[in-house]
Amino acid sequence: MKQVARRTFIKQTGIVFGGLLINPSIRSLANTTMTGNNQYDVIIIGGSYAGLAAAMALGRALRKVLVIDNGNPCNKQTPYSHNFLTRDGVPPTEIAMIAREQVGRYPTVQFLHQLATGAKQTENGFAVQVSSEEIFNARKLVFASGVKDIMPAVPGFSESWGISVLHCPYCHGYEVKHKKTGIYANGDNAFELAMLISNWTHDLTVYTNGPSAFSDEQTEILKKYKLPVVETEIRSFEQQNGYVRNILFVDGAQSPVDAIYARLPFEQHCSIPESLGCELTEEGYIKINPAQKTTVAGVFACGDNVTRMRTVANAVSLGTTTGMMVNKELIEEDF
Ligand SMILES: Cc1cc2nc3c(=O)[nH]c(=O)nc-3n(C[C@H](O)[C@H](O)[C@H](O)COP(=O)(O)OP(=O)(O)OC[C@H]3O[C@@H](n4cnc5c(N)ncnc54)[C@H](O)[C@@H]3O)c2cc1C
Missing domain, CATH: 3.50.50.60 (FAD/NAD(P)-binding domain)
Incomplete structure (x- = not known):
């Protein structure tokens, strides 16, 4: 998107994802106090490429979804992202911005711009706490939380x-x-x-x-x-x-x-999967099966946190697959 078009887009939508943003017309919970209806089918922790792709698949499957994201993707410093069809050479924030706008069109998907600080298993699924100390419940959890590169202490x-x-x-x-x-x-x-x-x-x-x-x-x-x-x-x-x-x-x-x-060492961006008991591989990725299920029932993972094949295209692909797999599991439990 060219600068002028980008400015118009931001003006019209209020969206500046990755930097922060939040369009009040999109169902953002950022400034609301959740007192009653905080039960979801699925909570997705991480709302970048993998998380948004999972949210789109789930929103289109009529699932009530909460995407929790604190706006800190691994590629935030890169001026231009390459090798993703239809978005080659555009700023990575722009890809996320368009994705978020499109996912936001599905009325059952909500966004919360906060850090998820903890989660625990409950009788019916999971309870997730965020930095405001509010708690949200869901039957299934998806971690699309990425990884954190550990920089050497070399100036520059x-x-x-x-x-x-x-x-x-x-x-x-x-x-x-x-x-x-x-x-x-x-x-x-x-x-x-x-x-x-x-x-x-x-x-x-x-x-x-x-x-x-x-x-x-x-x-x-x-x-x-x-x-x-x-x-x-x-x-x-x-x-x-x-x-x-x-x-x-x-x-x-x-x-x-x-x-x-x-080639930098890395750690999981979010420690909640491990605190729930999700096993990691020897390399440090969240262990998953071909259906994106972690070693803890009801918990799925997708994106950079599960693979060294680190591209936007792959994160989107894994996110879409995860959304479909989570929905399949919910259907099988209910049908
Ligand atoms: C410097 C750099 C440049 C890159 N350039 C390219 C490129 O040109 N082309 C390309 O295809 N790929 C590129 N990549 C790879 C690509 O950026 C990643 O594969 C992609 O971002 C992975 O998407 P993801 O959704 O899994 O994770 P991320 O994009 O890292 O997003 C994870 C999200 O989870 C959120 N999160 C984590 N923990 C929590 C929590 N507890 N609570 C709330 N939110 C949380 C983070 O804030 C973040 O928004 C690049 C990567 C790097 C590091």
Whole structure:
């Protein structure tokens, strides 16, 4: 959406999702006190791409749904999102904004702009508490709560995350193709990432930020492909508005660079699934079966919190599937 169209859209709808917003005409509970009717078929915690896709499927299935979201998606710093059909190259907030407007058309779906702080099992399902301390009940819970990337304490890194320090070449690789590119990682992660990124650029250097942890075989392969490895400790990334220009090292040296790829450790954005007893995989994702069910009956999960295939398209796909699976379970219980 172009700037003018975007401004008109915001003016008409009041929606600025991800930053905050909330159109009073959409059934938002943000400023209301819920005293009586706080029973839902489904509560979705996380109202970004996965959660909104689940909400759309459930709203279209006539389910009473509450979407609780505190507006903190993982890609909020990225200026443009790529590789999602019909929305290639638009700001990620815009995708969420349109999605939210469309989901908001289903009268049984409500939104609550708050943090879900806890949940427990009840006789008929689950009770979810939010930061205002209100409690909402539902028969089923969906966690579309995403993951939180853990940034290294290198000055300039977090400022550039999603702008010129990138997590995925399928999302951003085309825009920095053939550019001077760094890999900020070590060992197997660095090797795997270097191999992958060599598809987009040959001007590639691996920065291990300390002694390299490659196997002998990996070192041989990197040498064969003339991929330099720099082990010097990094002091900071010199950047302007998130665009990294130089890597500065503790010994005073520096390397010019246009883009950097990093594979960061992560944690679940929301700890409620674990507190309910949902098991995690060894990698740290919520364990699910092919129907998106977690290891706790009645609790489903979708989006980045269940998979390393981290794209908007995949989050939407998993969210839609989850909405259908939750509805199927409700039908089977009632029919
Ligand atoms: C920097 C970056 C750039 C990216 N660029 C692209 C790209 O160009 N193209 C692409 O396809 N993909 C891109 N991705 C991947 C894409 O953003 C994710 O796959 C997608 O956002 C996952 O959607 P999600 O709904 O699972 O999680 P998220 O979008 O992370 O949303 C999770 C939501 O849950 C909410 N939440 C969590 N816990 C609670 C709680 N307790 N209470 C209330 N709300 C809660 C959060 O506030 C957030 O709104 C990028 C990712 C990153 C990190």
